[in-house]
Amino acid sequence: MRICLLTNQELDTVPFPADDWPCDPRPFLPDAEWVLATLTDKASAPIELEPLIQSGEFDLFFNLCDGAADQDDMPGIEVIEMLERYGVPFTGATSNYYEPTRMQMKEACARAGIASPAGIHARTIADVARAADELRFPLFVKHYSSYASVDLTPESKVETAAELMMQAGRIMQKHGGALIEEYIDGIECTVLVVENANDASAPLAYTPIQYRFPEGEAFKHEDLKWVDYDGLSSFPVIDENLAARLRDESARFFTALGGAGFGRCDIRVDKRGTPFMLEINPNCGVFYPPTDP
CATH class of the missing domain: 3.30.1490 (Dna Ligase; domain 1)
Incomplete structure (x- = not known):
């Protein structure tokens, strides 16, 4: 299989930048023939991508571009729109699922009978x-x-x-x-959900993970997530009933949003044990270093 890897990282740079980490799926499919395509930014990404699609050389486009609408220096939905325009196979979110608004998420929760914060x-x-x-x-x-x-x-x-x-x-x-x-006072959990190739109505929800915050912290903020994260750790949700509920609600939320590819659901659970869906992150960050929480 010949795969074109779409990313905004110069993965083959040596040495790799010390303030970043390589999000690289290639070691997990060593038998595939990979071609790295580093897309520059929102404006140039479609121009850079179109000739790769038109070449007809690739069986699959492995898309790791995840720029938000207001991140001009990071390619995002325009990459997906170009892939969809040509109808070629690609991994990850579709354009109608890529960046749902928070209000759309709350509406999806309401339709699915899932609690979300007012x-x-x-x-x-x-x-x-x-x-x-x-x-x-x-x-x-x-x-x-x-x-x-x-x-x-x-x-x-x-x-x-x-x-x-x-x-x-x-x-x-x-x-x-x-x-x-x-604000939901309680614990914070996350669930990875992936599309089920055999049954789109039954996505696969993996083991829920709970965060253990450092003393004095109760939620993930920017510095705790990206800078001072040494005291942040995670572990599988211990309560089996809660874990089952988190998996069920995350899968139903994914379906209600028309999820494709994969997504990470972030959830707060209040002191009475009620989960409140905060958001889903389509094309969420993957391939983090094993040392990261």
């Missing part, structure tokens, strides 16, 4: 004031289409209207909008 997509100060009036504190403020814990800090959890205004203003000024949700 929230408001704030674009104006009036929206923030409405969140303070209608939602229950503590609240959590994040990017309206959050990814990679971008711009989350320990102060993203707010207890008062004044703190809410400060954090929402910070996120809105930088990103043009903020998602304000009721």
Whole structure:
């Protein structure tokens, strides 16, 4: 099999940059014939990709491009749209599943009977004031289409209207909008879900993982995820009933969103044992170093 690997990383660079890690699937399929295609950014990626598709040389395109809509330097959905335009086989998310909005996720949860935190997509100060009036504190403020814990800090959890205004203003000024949700006090879990090639209505949900936070931390923020993560660890969910529920709800959520390829569901479980679906991450990060939590 001849596979074209689509990524924004120069995987064959020696030495590899010290501040990054190679997300490289090639060692897992050593018998395949791989061709590396490093796509530069959103604007140039379709131009770089189209000749590779037109060559007809590849049996499969292995797509690891995962740039969000506001990341101009990282190719994302435009890669998928080009692959779909030509109807060639590729791995990962389809364009209609690639970056669902948080409101679309909440609607999918409602259709599937899955709990999700009450929230408001704030674009104006009036929206923030409405969140303070209608939602229950503590609240959590994040990017309206959050990814990679971008711009989350320990102060993203707010207890008062004044703190809410400060954090929402910070996120809105930088990103043009903020998602304000009721904070779920409890544990945090994650479930990897993959498409079932034999039955699209029954995706495969893997063993749920629970995070163990360092002392003084209760949720993943940007520094804890990417910088000071030595104290962060994870382990399989011990409670069998909870694990089964997390797998079931994650699989149903994936299906409700028209999931394709794979995705990671992030979930908070409150002190009564009720899971609240936070989000799904299509084309989530994979091939992390074994030393990472």
